[in-house]
Amino acid sequence: MNKEDKAQKQPMEFYNMSDFLRGQSSKLITGLSDEDKTAFVLKNGKPVAVLISHERYERxxxxxxDITEY
Known part of the structure; x- marks a missing residue:
C-alpha cells in the first residue's frame, strides 16, 4: 500500500434511527467500536448525530x- 492509498478517506457509514429503535443499538455500536469507525445516524434521511469509536476519540x-469545545 502506498502513501496515496493510505491517504484516501473511507466514507462514513450511515445508520438509520430505526435500526436503533429495533433493538440493534448494541450490535451497531459494538461493531463500530471493534472496527474503530465513525458513522452518521440518520433520521428521515438526514444526519442527526455522529458515532465515533472511543479509540478514535482518544486519538x-x-x-x-477536543470535539466538546465546538
Whole structure:
C-alpha cells in the first residue's frame, strides 16, 4: 500500500434511527467500536448525530482536538 492509498478517506457509514429503535443499538455500536469507525445516524434521511469509536476519540484528544469545545 502506498502513501496515496493510505491517504484516501473511507466514507462514513450511515445508520438509520430505526435500526436503533429495533433493538440493534448494541450490535451497531459494538461493531463500530471493534472496527474503530465513525458513522452518521440518520433520521428521515438526514444526519442527526455522529458515532465515533472511543479509540478514535482518544486519538483526536492526543492530536489536540477536543470535539466538546465546538
Amino acid at each position: 483526536l484528544l492526543k492530536a489536540g482536538i
